[in-house]
Amino acid sequence: MKYYAYEEFKNDTNTLKNKVRDFNPEALLAIARGGLTLSHALAEGLNIREVQSIRTELYDKTCKRDLITIFDTCVFEKKSRILVVDDIADSGETLEAIMKHLAQKYPAIEFKSATLFYKTTSIYEPHFWVQEANDWIDFFWERDFKD
Amino acid sequence: MKYYAYEEFKNDTNTLKNKVRDFNPEALLAIARGGLTLSHALAEGLNIREVQSIRTELYDKTCKRDLITIFDTCVFEKKSRILVVDDIADSGETLEAIMKHLAQKYPAIEFKSATLFYKTTSIYEPHFWVQEANDWIDFFWERDFKD
Numbered sequence: 001m002k003y004y005a006y007e008e009f010k011n012d013t014n015t016l017k018n019k020v021r022d023f024n025p026e027a028l029l030a031i032a033r034g035g036l037t038l039s040h041a042l043a044e045g046l047n048i049r050e051v052q053s054i055r056t057e058l059y060d061k062t063c064k065r066d067l068i069t070i071f072d073t074c075v076f077e078k079k080s081r082i083l084v085v086d087d088i089a090d091s092g093e094t095l096e097a098i099m100k101h102l103a104q105k106y107p108a109i110e111f112k113s114a115t116l117f118y119k120t121t122s123i124y125e126p127h128f129w130v131q132e133a134n135d136w137i138d139f140f141w142e143r144d145f146k147d
Numbered sequence: 148m149k150y151y152a153y154e155e156f157k158n159d160t161n162t163l164k165n166k167v168r169d170f171n172p173e174a175l176l177a178i179a180r181g182g183l184t185l186s187h188a189l190a191e192g193l194n195i196r197e198v199q200s201i202r203t204e205l206y207d208k209t210c211k212r213d214l215i216t217i218f219d220t221c222v223f224e225k226k227s228r229i230l231v232v233d234d235i236a237d238s239g240e241t242l243e244a245i246m247k248h249l250a251q252k253y254p255a256i257e258f259k260s261a262t263l264f265y266k267t268t269s270i271y272e273p274h275f276w277v278q279e280a281n282d283w284i285d286f287f288w289e290r291d292f293k294d
């Protein structure tokens with residue numbers, strides 16, 4: 001288990017910001033909760049005012065794959081390029097499901113994905129990522145506010 | 148101008164978490180962008196899975212008051228208590244407009260507001276806040292990711 005401190009996040013987020021810059025997104029879509037802090041930082045760094053969020057619930061039905069419900073109430077007006085933001089592509093199932101959903105629901109918009117971490121065992125590889133994760137990541141937002 | 152570093156945010160957010168605990172919110176509503184990082188931290192600390200977001204645009208028409216447009220695509224299912232989260236009540240106009248809008252649109256839900264900072268000159272006082280702001284606050288998320 002690796003504690004991921006704010007200072008490291010700061011460096012990685014600046015690296016990620018430079019990677020996504022060429023895509024030139026007009027809005028960010030944060031996957032809640034994991035992508036909230038990162039999308040805030042990227043929005044400030046890239047000077048993007050529009051940040052929307054989407055969330056999922058996972059139902060473990062002890063099937064082969066978990067069932068993912070996506071709660072999407074987004075409204076994208078006159079947008080061509082949107083960056084989808086999450087902390088990590090771990091199993092990759094949530095990100096894959098969300099990207100598939102977005103492509104189907106908003107065919108006129110190009111969506112690309114960005115995460116801080118990518119596990120090589122993930123079934124989905126984000127368009128932009130910074131670090132390969134080999135260990136369990138203990139993000140500062142998951143540890144620093146617990147009782 | 149006061150730089151508001153992550154370590155101070157960490158302490159204040161834990162203080163805020165303890166203040167809002169009695170309200171026992173079932174979901175958080177982040178005001179984008181300012182409330183995104185804080186709502187992420189509070190959601191983790193309070194173990195609240197549902198975080199939605201709302202955003203506003205301000206049109207300075209050089210009138211007495213700015214015109215605020217609220218982009219609200221929220222869907223609250225079976226909720227009684229929701230905590231509205233922003234970084235600061237500065238002029239207070241955005242928060243006041245949002246709280247009024249929410250009370251009208253979702254009369255069955257009780258909304259309370261929480262911020263890290265409150266300026267005594269604000270026209271709206273959040274239900275929960277931590278520090279009085281006398282200076283311009285340079286939040287770490289506004290400084291650390293700029294070019």
